[in-house]
Amino acid sequence: MQTEHASALIQNDAITLGLLLLLLAGIFYTSNSSSPIFKKFYSIIPMLLLCYFLPSLLTTFGIVDGENSQLYFVASRYLLPASLVLLTLSIDLKEVFKLGSKALIMFVTGTFGVIIGGPLAILITSAINPDLIGGAGPDAVWRGMTTIAGSWIGGGANQAAMYEIFKPSDRLYSIMITVDVLVAEVWMAILLIGVGKAKQIDKFFKADASSVDHLQKKMHDFSLKTARIPSTTDLMVILSIGLGVTGFAHFVADVIVPYIEIHAPSLNKFSLTSRFFWLIILSTTIGIGLSFTKLRNYEGAGASKIGTIFIYVLVATIGMKMDITKIFDNIELFAVGGIWMLIHVILLLIVGKLIRAPYFFLAVGSKANIGGAASAPVVAAAFHPSLAPVGVLLAVLGYAMGTYGAWLCGLIMQAVAP
Template sequence: MIFTSDAVVLGLLMITLAVIFYTASLEHPFWKKLYTIVPPLLLCYFIPGLYNSFGIISGEKSKLYSVVSQYLLPACLVYFTLGMDFKAVLRLGPKALIVFFAGTLGVMLGGPVAVGIVKSVAPEVVGGQGADAVWRGLSTIAGSWIGGGANQTALKEIFQPSDRLFSQVIAVDVIVAEIWMAVLIYGAGQASKIDSFFKADASSIEELKHKLEKEQKVSQRLLTLKDLVLIGAVGFGATGLAHLFADFMAPWIKEHYPSLEKLSLTSSFFWVVSTVTLIGIVLSFTRLRQLEFAGASKIGSLFLYILVATIGMKMDIFAVAENPGLFAVGIIWMSMHVIITLVVAKLVNAPFFFTAVGSQANVGGAASAPVVAAAFHPSLASVGVLLSILGYAVGTYGGYLTGLMMQWVAE
């Protein structure tokens, strides 16, 4: 092991993230082609994983992940849900929300169905005991595919899969999700043909596009020191309250209702993430929501990518090849999500834009839903943000229920 100081490790991770984001922004053909094949999010996981696998750092001995997951993750969830504008979400119309929640349902049903199908053919793929029980790792994919990386980490802390198992499911999560994202971006170029097949009227998308362009110009403002202090107070204040509540609630349930441990209700972190998500949703109805226009979700995204890097440094890259059958689970699971989303979109004659963005808001979250939305038109990126924030709000709860269903099927 070369670097043992967490200060050095943190510096190395931040430089790594900076290099990834800088090169991903370049227009040079080499970098554009590379990031078309290998998504930046995958590198944010796997480069720190390589550092750990080759002994440059030790994810096992470092305390960075525990600090980031306890402090930055809850604040990150607050920042993502704080920007929720329920009026704007409702203005998207019922079709957008119907398709979005159809995608959520597809993920929630697809997980247990995929586990059941693979179990009937190769039970060892979805078996395991204790921290190596495969359903624990798969539950984190449910959090990722309904909400995003923050929800995924929240469920990792709740269900406690082993680091080795988590290394395996991360690969399934990112690779399967990115393949589907590539299909959606290709579909954006064929949107008129697809809308014709679905008999969908896309005129509302044009109207929405012009309205959003106007709103973005009026609402955006420069970040000030006062804004930064308020953003910090909201995020870490909510985190402190959530920890205070969890420190009381988890031991109380463990003492009085120990049987609820099977539902992870004795997990302190379950109460932390549930509480901060609820606080963020409540604050989104107050004037503090204006902090979103000062960049609250951007700070949340920074925290999220630091979190992704610290997760990555605990990964053993070589463990990914140990259970290739998990990719079968991921493919069946994603197929269920796709089928349910498309069937519902066809039933309500939803424009392909709502289908693509609603699906990606579930599967990719705030990191990639705006990218898919922008493939239709740059001004529509905020629709991806809106729906992905909705995903963050329901991701932990939906992923938690999906995890319990997969546990029931696997056992």
């Protein structure tokens, strides 16, 4: 494994970042081209999907070392919190709450789909090939699957918690991480394709997306009302707001987490000992707080545009972590993960149809589980940048429920495993 990554053509993150930005610039430029060819192409393939998929080719073909690169860590720990601040700066919280209960219902449905999907995937595959879902002790496949459940309901912190609770072998754990990432990324690609077909999907669901459209229009109108040509001072203030709050969030997280670990270690099950959890919570909360101040007028100078750029850089680094050829390693276990994900998706489609939920709620409700705070705002922002906070709020709920849901899923999988 190490030899393969050591053979990557480019291992310098500065060069890799330059390549990613060149790719993003090319995608943005062509997507805004007046050329009929590009207009037709982007009417079929969403721009965001390319920002996600093309970087994965750099890893797949050994051009960059996506696994060992630190760019995703930097983007998720620095740019993501800053983007959440800048995207929530002008949010109208009252309008977000007016979106109603369907967003929450779809989120809970997604969680339930993961909890029952794992055991059902074991039952289905063991009926076809009993040897596949086997193993004993730390190598029991169900133990490794609990870590996927932690990731798919909450996030990395919940995944680590399942690793500690059910103790799969390191070999099995590394395989499950690959299954987790690739199956989740394929589903994300499908969701992004669906963004371009949202109106048709809403028509099929007989969904009323007026609340989503109203929030999107209100945010857009506010942006136009306060719009101005940004000065250097404006841009410096915007960057200081985003990155300054990010720095403060890191400072507070570095104080809170050690305190909880020493004085209240039992709170680990709520992800309260995860620095990333606190980064997301603090950045979002402070951003929402600032939306009640005059700082929200910096939206007119491009606050959300800078936040969106940060999000797209994050998307490129997420895509870079995916090596498509890994699908062919342990292909049988990818089939198990695929069945598991399919159950999650089918349940979302059934409930979405029954309650006539807009596609926005289905997509964001799913990614708030499978992907958490790093992916849910990306999918939400694909509809409109101002909708990113909706994804964040649901993802935070996923962190809180992740350990409990995954633990329950693990117990059921243990009971049904052959």
